[in-house]
Amino acid sequence: MRGEPLDAETIVSAAEEVLRRHGPEKATVLDVARMLGVSHGSVYRHFRSKTALREAVIRRWLDQVREDIAAAVQDPGLTPPDRLRALLTTMFAAKWTKAREDPELFATFRALATEHSTVSSAHVAFLLDQIRAIVDDGIARGDFAAGDPEEIARSILNATSRFHAPMHAEEWRSSEIEAESEGVISLIFNGIRAR
């Protein structure tokens, strides 16, 4: 048994390792307790279920993704089109890298998205909110055409599903994926209508 008091952060780190080793299907709360050398009950005191533990692990990863996105768009020298492009490419890269380099944690995220976990719906709400704010700013500055920023933000997220929705992960292994995402970004910015 460990000497230090057990905090939630320590449990989340252990759960992350257990998920990496056993995958989301097989990992159990007991595995996490064993890795920490504590009782099953000590883990349950912080996380009431396996689901709560999986959500805490993925929430921590998504917090990091949100920080990366916020950092990519915060430079005041960037125009709204630059910020929108930075947001999209940072969002895509975060998903593609996770799917490739940390497949068991990505599978955990994918399972939560399929189950409509609040962790994944909160992340979608964050993305919509960020895109809406940039579109709003771009319309005000005259970079973007007039329209409803909320609807436009939702359409941008929907039009890029192939590049960020976890169910598309197998397609992200294609060597064409970056070029394909650039094609869709270009379509979003310019449309096809002659001007």
Added chain:
Amino acid sequence: MRGEPLDAETIVSAAEEVLRRHGPEKATVLDVARMLGVSHGSVYRHFRSKTALREAVIRRWLDQVREDIAAAVQDPGLTPPDRLRALLTTMFAAKWTKAREDPELFATFRALATEHSTVSSAHVAFLLDQIRAIVDDGIARGDFAAGDPEEIARSILNATSRFHAPMHAEEWRSSEIEAESEGVISLIFNGIRAR
């Protein structure tokens, strides 16, 4: 045993019914032979495997979808933007209706798409070709801005994945799906850039 000679079309119709009753996982060639009152070998003489039979069933459905799409875009009075819109909405509606009203056949199509069957890749090639031809025509007439029709067609198909890729079928049950698809079509036509 049946009196008439057994043709491929009759077998495909029986296989369609068997897939509807048992689903793509459980349906067997033997079920098809039983439904027709013929031997297992009589079916194998036309279709060498369960996969070949599933592909023939889905190919027949997709032939119908391609006919519907061709009919929707053929009116010579339609402008290229009208034809592109008709192609996209006809393609979405065909998938949404099949997923809702014929779920076991849709699940068969989804399995073939996941396995990268030539039946589903040929369908994607058809769609790309149709979209490319419309874009080409629209650029020539000045309806659409200049660009590479092949790349633009691929970007249009990629930007609408959420509305036609079979892995998204659960999302098509949403009452918002039609409005969401209209939002993306509008984004594709107009983009967001001020003009």
